[in-house]
Amino acid sequence: MASLSAEDIAALSLYDPKNWEVQLHQTEQRIALITQWDVQWQGAKVLEIGCGQGDCTAVLAEAVGPEGHVTAVDPAPLTYGELSP
Secondary structure, three states: OOOOOHHHHHHOOOOOHHHHHHHHHHHHHHHHHHHHOOOOOOOOEEEEEOOOOOHHHHHHHHHHOOOOEEEEEOOOOOOOOOOOO
């Protein structure tokens, strides 16, 4: 991983401020996962399918660094997760 902390990355995500601790712990868990995988991340090209709002995408982008690239797609409609009236 490069230089951003879990707090820095979590702050980039869309979240309800009252759920900050949840967002932070999820980000820490994602960082822990990708650092345990035996992958050379710096400069890598990554395809993330089913990225949702992009929480893991931000962690992956930090891992690949400025020489890498992350393409993230999600087939769900933009209204996914919204409450119906």
